[in-house]
Amino acid sequence: xxxxxxxxxxxxxxxxxxxxxxxxxxxxxxxxxxxxxxxxxxxxxxxxxxxxxxxxxxxxxxxxxxxxxxxxxxxxxxxxxxxxxxxxxxxxxxxxxxxxxxxxxxxxxxxxxxxxxxxxxxxxxxxxxxxxxxxxxxxxxxxxxxxxxxxxxxxxxxxxxxxxxxxxxxxxxxxxxxxxxxxxxxxxxxxxxxxxxxxxxxxxxxxxxxxxxxxxxxxxxxxxxxxxxxxxxxxxxxxxxxxxxxxxxxxxxxxxxxxxxxxxxxxxxxxxxxxxxxxxxxxxxxxxxxxxxxxxxxxxxxxxxxxxxxxxxxxxxxxxxxxxxxxxxxxxxxxxxxxxxxxxxxxxxxxxxxxxxxxxxxxxxxxxxxxxxxxxxxxxxxxxxxxxxxxxxxxxxxxxxxxxxxxxxxxxxxxxxxxxxxxxxxxxxxxxxxxxxxxxxxxxxxxxxxxxxxxxxxxxxxxxxxxxxxxxxxxxxxxxxxxxxxxxxxxxxxxxxxxxxxxxxxxxxxxxxxxxxxxxxxxxxxxxxxxxxxxxxxxxxxxxxxxxxxxxxxxxxxxxxxxxxxxxxxxxxxxxxxxxxxxxxxxxxxxxxxxxxxxxxxxxxxxxxxxxxxxxxxxxxxxxxxxxxxxxxxxxxxxxxxxxxxxxxx
Numbered sequence: 268x269x270x271x272x273x274x275x276x277x278x279x280x281x282x283x284x285x286x287x288x289x290x291x292x293x294x295x296x297x298x299x300x301x302x303x304x305x306x307x308x309x310x311x312x313x314x315x316x317x318x319x320x321x322x323x324x325x326x327x328x329x330x331x332x333x334x335x336x337x338x339x340x341x342x343x344x345x346x347x348x349x350x351x352x353x354x355x356x357x358x359x360x361x362x363x364x365x366x367x368x369x370x371x372x373x374x375x376x377x378x379x380x381x382x383x384x385x386x387x388x389x390x391x392x393x394x395x396x397x398x399x400x401x402x403x404x405x406x407x408x409x410x411x412x413x414x415x416x417x418x419x420x421x422x423x424x425x426x427x428x429x430x431x432x433x434x435x436x437x438x439x440x441x442x443x444x445x446x447x448x449x450x451x452x453x454x455x456x457x458x459x460x461x462x463x464x465x466x467x468x469x470x471x472x473x474x475x476x477x478x479x480x481x482x483x484x485x486x487x488x489x490x491x492x493x494x495x496x497x498x499x500x501x502x503x504x505x506x507x508x509x510x511x512x513x514x515x516x517x518x519x520x521x522x523x524x525x526x527x528x529x530x531x532x533x534x535x536x537x538x539x540x541x542x543x544x545x546x547x548x549x550x551x552x553x554x555x556x557x558x559x560x561x562x563x564x565x566x567x568x569x570x571x572x573x574x575x576x577x578x579x580x581x582x583x584x585x586x587x588x589x590x591x592x593x594x595x596x597x598x599x600x601x602x603x604x605x606x607x608x609x610x611x612x613x614x615x616x617x618x619x620x621x622x623x624x625x626x627x628x629x630x631x632x633x634x635x636x637x638x639x640x641x642x643x644x645x646x647x648x649x650x651x652x653x654x655x656x657x658x659x660x661x662x663x664x665x666x667x668x669x670x671x672x673x674x675x676x677x678x679x680x681x682x683x684x685x686x687x688x689x690x691x692x693x694x695x696x697x698x699x700x701x702x703x704x705x706x707x708x709x710x711x712x713x714x715x716x717x718x719x720x721x722x723x724x725x726x727x728x729x730x731x732x733x734x735x736x737x738x739x740x741x742x743x744x745x746x747x748x749x750x751x752x753x754x755x756x757x758x759x760x761x762x763x764x765x766x767x768x769x770x771x772x773x774x775x776x777x778x779x780x781x782x783x784x785x786x787x788x789x790x791x792x793x794x795x796x797x798x799x800x801x802x803x804x805x806x807x808x809x810x811x812x813x814x815x816x817x818x819x820x821x822x823x824x825x826x827x828x829x830x831x832x833x834x835x836x837x838x839x840x841x842x843x844x845x846x847x848x849x850x851x852x853x854x855x856x857x858x859x860x861x862x863x864x865x866x867x868x869x870x871x872x873x874x875x876x877x878x879x880x881x882x883x884x885x886x887x888x889x890x891x892x893x894x895x896x897x898x899x900x901x902x903x904x905x906x907x908x909x910x911x912x913x914x915x916x917x
Contacts, residue, residue: 268410268770268779269328270297270315270426271338273391274434275400277478278420282311289433291315294426296604297774305329305336310393310400312338319630319779321522326364334395335373339366340410340426341388342781344517349383366390373401381473381486385787386517389468391424400476406487407637407785408457408470408763411770415465422476427771428465428606438464446862447729449608450889451718453738454760461607470763487787491746491754493795503800504813507792511814514786515541518633526629526778528620529556529584531572532829533811533819534635534642538783540818542633543581555627556582557620559589567835575820585627587619593839594888595846598895604775608896609768610889612836617769621776630778636765637784640756641793644808645801647749653688654748661685667805671827720871720886725862749798757790837884851894858897863890 272290274282287304291313295302298315305312314328320342329338343349343365350356353371355363365386372380373392381388381403389410391402402424404412414424415437423434431437440463448456457469468474468483475482495503515538519525527542528535543554556577561568567590577584594615601614624632652661665684669677718726718735726732740755742748766785773780783789796810803809806827816824854865868890 268297268319268342268387268774269317269340270294270430270774271340271389271391271412272313272425272430273338273393273400273423274311275393275422275476276309276420277422277476279309280420281308282306284311286433287311287313290425290430293430293433296777297426299777303327303329305331305338307336307393307395312336312391312393314338317630317774317777317779318522320365320520322362322364324522325361326366328366330364330366330370332367332370332374335370336393336395337366337370337373337390339369339388339390341365341369341390342386342518342520342779343368343384343388344386344786345384352383378473378475379486381471387781387785389426398477399480402468402474402476403486404468404470404472406471406787407766407782407790408467409766409770409782409785411767412468413460413465414468414474416476416481417464422481424468427604428460428462429603431465438462440464443725443862444729444734445607446893447718447721447725447731448734449610449893450721450862450886451731451735452610452885452889453734454764455738455740455758457760457763467763467767489754489757489790489794491743491750491794493791495792495795495797500800500809500813503796504810507796507810508814510786510788510792511537511783512541512545514783514789515633516545518631518781518783519545521631523630524552524555524628525631525633526555526557526624526627527633528635529558529573529576529582530635530830531558531569531576531823532635533808533815533823533826534638534784536572536576536819536823537638537811537815538633538635539576539582540579540815543579544818547581553581553583555624555629556584557623557632558584558586559616559620560586561590561835562588563590564835564838567830567832569830572820572823572826575822579820583627585623587616587623589616589619590835590839592616592619594836595840595891595895598846598892599899600775601772602892602896602899604771605768606771608889608892610885610892611765611768612885612888613832614768614772616832616835618772618775621773621778621780624778625776632773632778632780634769634780634782635784636769636782637762638811640759640762641784641790642808642811643753643756643793643801645749645798646807647747647752648798648802649684650688650748651798653684656689658685658689661689664802664805667803669805671805673828720864720868720890722860722862722864747798749801750794753794757794833884840888846895848891851891854894856894856898859890859894862893 284306287306291302291304294315298317300318301316303314312329318324329336346368349368353375355371369390372383376383387409388405389412391400393400411426413428415431416422417436419436421436423431425431432439442461442463445459445461458466471485471487472483473486527539529539539556546554558573560570592615649664665680666677669675669680718731742751769780800810801808812824852868854860
């Protein structure tokens with residue numbers, strides 16, 4: 268992972284090399300191993316280098332080949348296949364860098380080249396022959412890409428927003444619509460940022476800029492209609508293991524020690540199990556694992572499961588006492604690196620893991636994020652069974668859930684699924700109405716919880732209710748409930764946002780976070796997998812358990828519970844105070860008043876507790892981060908972070 272920047276004056280004005288150097292310098296933390304710029308008339312590209320893969324050790328970017336010049340933040344996973352297809356086997360005296368392969372792909376396939384690539388990438392190619400700047404971003408947004416396209420015939424991009432502010436023409440105005448989205452937890456707008464006229468390039472999109480064209484369009488999308496060929500449960504599990512192993516293996520291509528998060532959960536443990544076996548087979552150094560432990564907050568601690576994975580051998584374990592960290596300890600540093608408020612409550616914990624990994628010389632760090640989105644637990648299959656009147660398999664599954672899942676009773680599950688979703692629907696409507704009258708059932712009307720703490724005038728000004736309605740996933744009528752859920756999860760805007768946050772947090776420690784579950788092949792397979800392959804005898808995610816049982820300890824493979832990190836978050840936030848939360852909730856600076864209903868906030872904050880991370884607590888955390896970010900923007904020196912212009916701009 269590295270940093271890329273670029274500027275294109277469409278009206279022909281020359282790019283100043285000094286300006287490009289400033290943009291590259293602003294991203295110095297993303298590439299401690301080198302920096303360079305390239306300019307030609309009205310176009311400039313820049314790069315910061317972080318060595319990770321063996322090929323990157325001799326890579327030089329920006330790279331010019333004839334009329335084409337590229338800057339790239341990329342890891343290409345289907346290198347061997349592309350080298351053959353592009354006939355590059357005999358054209359290089361040294362291992363080909365990923366950027367060279369991308370450039371050759373553009374030469375051969377033009378604007379279709381991103382469709383041919385597997386991996387994580389954000390890149391820009393200047394095509395001098397056609398006077399086109401061609402940009403693309405990977406399938407799920409693992410590599411960030413921000414841009415500004417202004418009325419002054421300026422297009423500029425950067426791996427981080429702060430790089431754009433080196434250009435005086437780029438506005439620094441607050442986007443209040445994004446403030447509302449943040450407070451209401453609306454995440455599905457994949458282009459919006461907290462700044463007016465600064466946007467994200469959405470995942471799986473290409474962007475083309477020329478004197479007579481500005482085009483953004485998708486180059487890939489998931490096919491919800493695809494179904495796998497019928498097979499046995501064993502055959503499906505073998506296919507899953509093959510694809511998952513490839514997703515892990517291609518992320519082990521590193522010239523440095525490799526690390527992985529290990530929480531004791533199914534996802535991170537699966538990655539560790541496959542990675543350590545692969546490294547051992549290659550006779551490479553053991554995998555470093557990094558685990559957050561919570562001796563003072565046992566409700567969040569997963570140490571027995573972590574230790575079970577470690578005891579299998581092949582790893583070098585490291586532990587971080589996350590109960591001694593605090594979400595606000597280095598909040599200004601985190602806000603500087605993120606450029607925007609973030610809703611991720613446990614980012615401080617990930618920074619603790621990245622810091623420990625950096626001390627071990629790790630530069631590539633595997634993470635189990637997106638496992639829930641890609642594999643999906645599969646509980647919606649129970650709704651499919653109920654609606655299809657498949658009573659025997661439904662009752663069998665409900666009995667298994669009651670037996671294995673704490674807090675669920677068999678009678679209550681029968682009422683929820685067998686009665687509410689099936690039998691009750693068969694009763695004539697007139698009898699249903701009579702039943703409700705006899706029971707005096709009513710449907711209470713509750714306010715929109717999504718914006719209960721938001722200033723009503725602000726809600727109206729930015730038309731937040733209409734954004735809420737537009738944000739809701741509209742089920743495809745021809746898909747089952749369970750497949751609609753899987754499709755919705757894979758389209759969710761929280762994935763690219765979380766990947767961007769992780770990228771910026773990792774790069775602040777010169778570490779490249781990688782996510783095996785953010786693999787196009789794995790996502791396509793899991794979406795097409797039959798729904799019944801996820802549930803068996805009250806256990807969810809059975810495809811993973813069947814596939815990885817030889818790579819996991821038994822207590823991890825078959826566990827049905829999960830630690831709640833929310834307990835630790837609230838515990839550390841309240842017991843280890845580093846910032847006066849009372850001043851934030853009182854809004855002494857007046858920064859929150861335009862956006863927050865202060866009277867309601869003051870009556871709600873007393874419910875902030877460390878027993879668990881409730882939805883109410885998460886809403887308060889979002890307000891805390893917004894307040895700190897607004898204050899940070901106003902107080903920070905312009906040389907580090909240009910002051911934000913507060914106020915709604917149409």
